Amino acid sequence: MSSGAATGAVASGRPHRPHDTWRKWAEIAFFVTPALALMALFVAWPILTAARFSLYDWKGLGPLDDFVGFANYAEVLADDVFRDAVAHNMIIVVGSIIVQLPLGVAIALLLNRKMAGQGVLRTLIFVPYVLAEVIAGVIWFQLLQPEYGLIDALMNGIGLSPPGEGWLGTPEVALWVVLAVLTWKYLGLAVLLFLAGLQGVSEELYEAAQLDGAGWWQTQWRISIPLLGPTIRTWCFLSMIGSIQCFDMIWVLTGGGPADATTTMATYLIDEGTNRHNYGIAGAASVVLFAIAFVMALVYQLVVLRRDTKEAA
Amino acid sequence: MPRKTQALAALCAGLMIAATGCGGSGDSGGDDDTITWWHNSNNDPGKGFYEQVAKDFEDANPGVDVKVEAFAHEDMLTKLDAAFQSGDVPDVYMERGGGELADHVEAGLTRDLSEDSKDIIDEIGGSAAGWQVDGKTYALPFSMGVVGFWYNTELFEKAGITAPPATMEELYAAFDKLDEAGVAPVSLGAGDGWPAAHYWYYTALRACSQDVLETAVADLDFSDPCFVEAGETVDEIVAEKPFNKGFLSTPSQTGPTSASGLLATGKVAMELAGHWEPGVMQGITEDKQGLGDKTGWFPFPAVDGGEGDPAAQLGGGDAWAVSEAAPDKAVDLVNHLLSDEVQKGFAENDMGLPTIPAAGSSVKDPALAELLKVRDESPFVQLYFDTAFGESVGGAMNDEIALQFAGKATPEDVVTATQEAADKEK
16 A cells, blocks of 8 residues: 555656656556456456356357347256255355364464474475365375275274265265365465464564563464454455365365265356256356355455455555 | 566467367368368277278378377367367267267258268168167267176186176175175276266166167157166165275276276176276276286176066267268268278277177177177167267266265156256257
């Protein structure tokens, strides 16, 4: 915010010359056009195309001529599998936040203290986030294999019995296993962001707290955590959007199964579109997914993030 | 920042090249002397064999240039999908038949071969049925196999099973004997959907008469009670609990813990699969032998009280099709590919099960030769239902059957879900 004010001041301090203005706009156009063109080509165009497909009964072949209005939307919204998919997405949204948030804050607070092996610990926690999601998925798929996987072997070794049909093959368990793997994968990002947020807390505040006789726990509760607020709110936003679009990990681990127990909106629309060639249905599902993500993002911006922008302003 | 833009520009350029690259290969449609041919035999001996076939064809047809592109199977399907959507189909390509083909025909992408390949179609006989739409033949099947139980002869012996099961009772008895011997009876890759669906297809084939099945495929009508009976037999099989642990999430063919991998490594005794299975198992095992000489095969058992002929088999195959925009020479190439000579070479190289009778005796692998005999003696071969009905109905059907295997759907649910998806197609 402050840097914006500074440039404004500089600009207004100099007399306006038409040539300057023209040059400024040319520069802006020059730098922005490629990005805009790419956005239009790879973001706006696909969204519009999907929206268009959603109004037709189309198998992917031949002309787009069988207009059905909103019939595809009615079908998607009436489909139990899609409704379950929305529910699964919401479970992932909420599950990710209530598990990763306290865990992430706790780990960040601990790692923020000066101690031996700090660098190693930070790296260890951050490594899963660096792995590509598909690769992490394949690794966990192998680890979670019934009978022959490492997890089952370890459990059998210490006398525990893994679920009857395997971790990913038991419908009642599969979604929670996926959530656990997602937590393992993304906890590092939360910790990293929170650590960065903690760097911004002024040493003076801690010193003052110490002078007032506050203990470590009290200091964290009264100072660190409240000042971490903006970082936490931003992280929640990223986590929420990521969870709604959740695809790669599920596709690799379960493909949406067993018995649709882990279907998300994204796997649903890929299955309907690419696998079954119901492009109209897939288009409608993708528009619904977009709408849900958009509304959630908007509400979050208005209700939660507005505090931060206001405070900053 | 500039580095980022550069990378993006490079990416963009790359995508554009890739896009035109895909599109470009089919552009030769208008050129009378260039034929593009896509196939999926991308390793030897198949790859080399097809290169030679193309070269021989070029020599016999001066001035003709055959551009052969060999893909891995899945890559080819993805590329073909994109090609069909852009309408820019290669001149000679592979069709799997059924509803998928019907869609291509309806979109005017695939050429009618009924007249140009009449003699060959007669020679192929009943196997061509899966590639016919409204009485016209649009592709010539060059390989046609049937599905059955592949088993480990050593494990069967160990469990004291003397003859392959011929009825469901005998099959269930075999499950019990294997259990007692401490061997998991059957592997199933239900994670991929269709392997589980094949059980339902077979029980339907045993429960329903040929007439009912042909009506179902033609009119998408599943009102005959035999379809529910089929599901009831599936319930019976599932209740026997013969499958590997975690079968609901097991993949069919990838890696040693897939359904094929479990069979290939001796962890289970049998698996219901098609003619591709020996090849798949060879690809998974380190010595490239698969089950080797322990490989056995038996057809899906008879079901008591069913209307279907116990000798009817479920199967499918691959056929060569010519795109509507292709030059006439492409039809000559396809006819050449179905000649006795090419089919014999195809069989000798163990690339599949030939459809031209003269090539039958050239199949070397004993298990495949046995399967060929079963195929040729069967009164009819039902094309895999998901292929026959097309992706949309077939997908809904496979999904509901997978739910049934998970105990989340009844035999009636499967029929209802299939009929609902089918009604949308009408």
